[in-house]
Amino acid sequence: LYYYPAEDEDINNLNVVIPTTKEIIRLQGSDKPEIADWGKEPDLAKQVSHITFDGFTLEGTESDNYLTDGWSYGETWYPGGTAIPYPPKEAEGSTQPYYSDYSVRPAYMHGGFTLINTNHITIQNSRITNMGLFGIVVWRDNSHNTLQNLVIEKTGMGGINSDGGY
Numbered sequence: 001l002y003y004y005p006a007e008d009e010d011i012n013n014l015n016v017v018i019p020t021t022k023e024i025i026r027l028q029g030s031d032k033p034e035i036a037d038w039g040k041e042p043d044l045a046k047q048v049s050h051i052t053f054d055g056f057t058l059e060g061t062e063s064d065n066y067l068t069d070g071w072s073y074g075e076t077w078y079p080g081g082t083a084i085p086y087p088p089k090e091a092e093g094s095t096q097p098y099y100s101d102y103s104v105r106p107a108y109m110h111g112g113f114t115l116i117n118t119n120h121i122t123i124q125n126s127r128i129t130n131m132g133l134f135g136i137v138v139w140r141d142n143s144h145n146t147l148q149n150l151v152i153e154k155t156g157m158g159g160i161n162s163d164g165g166y
Contacts, residue, residue: 019060023110029117042141056126058112063132111137122146131155138162
Protein backbone atom coordinates (compact mmCIF):
# COMPACT_ATOMS: atom_id res chain seq x y z
CA LEU A 1 0.00 0.00 0.00
CA TYR A 2 1.38 3.37 -1.00
CA TYR A 3 0.09 6.78 -0.04
CA TYR A 4 1.40 9.93 -1.61
CA PRO A 5 0.44 12.94 0.51
CA ALA A 6 -0.77 16.12 -1.11
CA GLU A 7 1.79 18.86 -1.54
CA ASP A 8 0.72 20.75 1.61
CA GLU A 9 0.07 17.62 3.69
CA ASP A 10 2.33 16.18 6.41
CA ILE A 11 1.88 12.40 6.60
CA ASN A 12 2.92 12.50 10.27
CA ASN A 13 -0.21 14.50 11.07
CA LEU A 14 -2.67 12.13 9.37
CA ASN A 15 -5.00 9.71 11.10
CA VAL A 16 -4.82 6.60 8.92
CA VAL A 17 -7.42 3.87 9.54
CA ILE A 18 -7.15 0.40 8.04
CA PRO A 19 -10.29 -1.65 8.77
CA THR A 20 -9.70 -5.29 9.70
CA THR A 21 -13.25 -6.59 10.11
CA LYS A 22 -16.00 -7.32 7.57
CA GLU A 23 -18.90 -6.81 9.99
CA ILE A 24 -19.52 -4.67 13.04
CA ILE A 25 -22.86 -5.94 14.34
CA ARG A 26 -24.14 -9.39 13.32
CA LEU A 27 -27.49 -10.71 14.49
CA GLN A 28 -28.05 -14.32 13.47
CA GLY A 29 -30.89 -16.57 14.56
CA SER A 30 -30.57 -20.34 14.43
CA ASP A 31 -33.74 -20.86 12.41
CA LYS A 32 -33.38 -23.15 9.38
CA PRO A 33 -29.64 -23.75 9.21
CA GLU A 34 -30.02 -26.24 6.33
CA ILE A 35 -30.65 -24.97 2.81
CA ALA A 36 -33.30 -27.66 2.33
CA ASP A 37 -35.35 -25.99 5.13
CA TRP A 38 -35.27 -22.46 3.70
CA GLY A 39 -38.67 -22.76 2.03
CA LYS A 40 -40.37 -23.76 5.28
CA GLU A 41 -42.28 -21.38 7.53
CA PRO A 42 -39.88 -19.56 9.92
CA ASP A 43 -39.87 -20.37 13.62
CA LEU A 44 -39.83 -16.87 15.13
CA ALA A 45 -38.73 -18.25 18.52
CA LYS A 46 -35.42 -19.34 16.94
CA GLN A 47 -34.74 -15.94 15.43
CA VAL A 48 -33.02 -12.95 16.99
CA SER A 49 -35.81 -10.53 17.89
CA HIS A 50 -36.97 -7.33 19.55
CA ILE A 51 -33.76 -5.27 19.55
CA THR A 52 -33.52 -1.55 18.78
CA PHE A 53 -30.37 0.27 17.65
CA ASP A 54 -30.95 4.02 17.93
CA GLY A 55 -28.35 6.71 17.29
CA PHE A 56 -25.45 4.44 16.35
CA THR A 57 -22.51 5.36 14.13
CA LEU A 58 -20.79 2.47 12.39
CA GLU A 59 -17.64 3.23 10.46
CA GLY A 60 -14.97 1.25 8.68
CA THR A 61 -15.17 -2.33 7.45
CA GLU A 62 -12.94 -4.05 4.95
CA SER A 63 -13.81 -5.77 1.69
CA ASP A 64 -12.64 -8.98 0.12
CA ASN A 65 -9.62 -8.94 -2.16
CA TYR A 66 -11.57 -10.87 -4.78
CA LEU A 67 -15.21 -10.12 -5.48
CA THR A 68 -17.74 -11.42 -7.93
CA ASP A 69 -21.25 -10.09 -7.58
CA GLY A 70 -23.20 -13.34 -7.49
CA TRP A 71 -24.01 -16.63 -9.07
CA SER A 72 -26.78 -18.79 -10.37
CA TYR A 73 -28.20 -21.07 -7.72
CA GLY A 74 -27.32 -23.91 -10.08
CA GLU A 75 -23.62 -23.48 -9.42
CA THR A 76 -23.09 -26.16 -6.76
CA TRP A 77 -25.25 -24.22 -4.31
CA TYR A 78 -27.28 -27.21 -3.16
CA PRO A 79 -25.70 -30.48 -2.04
CA GLY A 80 -24.59 -32.47 -5.05
CA GLY A 81 -24.54 -29.37 -7.25
CA THR A 82 -28.25 -29.39 -7.94
CA ALA A 83 -30.15 -26.24 -8.81
CA ILE A 84 -33.68 -25.15 -8.05
CA PRO A 85 -35.43 -27.01 -10.90
CA TYR A 86 -38.44 -24.65 -10.91
CA PRO A 87 -39.49 -21.39 -9.24
CA PRO A 88 -40.30 -21.97 -5.56
CA LYS A 89 -43.95 -22.02 -4.49
CA GLU A 90 -43.52 -18.57 -2.91
CA ALA A 91 -43.12 -17.19 -6.44
CA GLU A 92 -46.43 -18.61 -7.73
CA GLY A 93 -48.52 -15.87 -9.29
CA SER A 94 -45.60 -13.43 -9.37
CA THR A 95 -45.23 -11.36 -12.53
CA GLN A 96 -41.55 -10.82 -11.74
CA PRO A 97 -38.79 -12.75 -13.52
CA TYR A 98 -37.48 -15.89 -11.93
CA TYR A 99 -34.93 -13.98 -9.88
CA SER A 100 -34.60 -16.70 -7.27
CA ASP A 101 -32.09 -18.29 -9.64
CA TYR A 102 -29.47 -15.66 -8.79
CA SER A 103 -28.00 -14.56 -5.50
CA VAL A 104 -25.13 -12.61 -4.00
CA ARG A 105 -22.57 -15.14 -2.83
CA PRO A 106 -22.90 -15.95 0.89
CA ALA A 107 -19.25 -15.04 1.43
CA TYR A 108 -20.16 -11.44 0.56
CA MET A 109 -23.29 -11.15 2.69
CA HIS A 110 -21.86 -8.91 5.37
CA GLY A 111 -22.24 -5.27 6.23
CA GLY A 112 -21.99 -2.83 9.09
CA PHE A 113 -25.20 -4.47 10.32
CA THR A 114 -25.82 -8.05 9.19
CA LEU A 115 -29.28 -9.46 9.95
CA ILE A 116 -29.84 -13.19 9.37
CA ASN A 117 -33.07 -14.85 10.55
CA THR A 118 -34.40 -11.92 12.57
CA ASN A 119 -37.70 -10.29 13.44
CA HIS A 120 -38.72 -7.02 15.07
CA ILE A 121 -35.26 -5.44 14.76
CA THR A 122 -35.17 -1.65 14.51
CA ILE A 123 -32.21 0.34 13.22
CA GLN A 124 -32.92 4.07 13.28
CA ASN A 125 -31.39 7.54 13.55
CA SER A 126 -27.98 6.11 12.69
CA ARG A 127 -25.06 6.69 10.34
CA ILE A 128 -23.22 3.91 8.52
CA THR A 129 -20.16 4.92 6.51
CA ASN A 130 -16.98 3.60 4.90
CA MET A 131 -18.19 0.02 4.57
CA GLY A 132 -16.17 -2.41 2.47
CA LEU A 133 -19.30 -3.98 0.96
CA PHE A 134 -22.78 -3.13 2.30
CA GLY A 135 -24.11 -0.82 4.96
CA ILE A 136 -26.86 -3.26 5.99
CA VAL A 137 -27.41 -6.86 4.90
CA VAL A 138 -30.79 -8.51 5.50
CA TRP A 139 -30.41 -12.18 4.57
CA ARG A 140 -32.58 -15.30 4.71
CA ASP A 141 -35.79 -15.13 6.79
CA ASN A 142 -36.48 -11.73 8.30
CA SER A 143 -39.77 -10.08 9.16
CA HIS A 144 -41.18 -7.00 10.86
CA ASN A 145 -37.83 -5.19 10.83
CA THR A 146 -37.67 -1.39 10.62
CA LEU A 147 -34.89 0.64 9.00
CA GLN A 148 -35.55 4.38 9.25
CA ASN A 149 -33.84 7.75 9.28
CA LEU A 150 -30.46 6.36 8.27
CA VAL A 151 -27.49 7.88 6.50
CA ILE A 152 -25.62 5.16 4.60
CA GLU A 153 -22.70 6.42 2.56
CA LYS A 154 -19.36 5.45 1.08
CA THR A 155 -20.03 1.74 0.66
CA GLY A 156 -18.09 -0.58 -1.62
CA MET A 157 -21.10 -2.39 -3.06
CA GLY A 158 -24.37 -0.91 -1.78
CA GLY A 159 -26.38 0.63 1.02
CA ILE A 160 -28.91 -2.08 1.89
CA ASN A 161 -28.89 -5.60 0.45
CA SER A 162 -31.88 -7.84 1.00
CA ASP A 163 -31.84 -11.42 -0.23
CA GLY A 164 -34.47 -14.05 0.45
CA GLY A 165 -38.16 -14.71 0.28
CA TYR A 166 -40.84 -13.22 -1.88
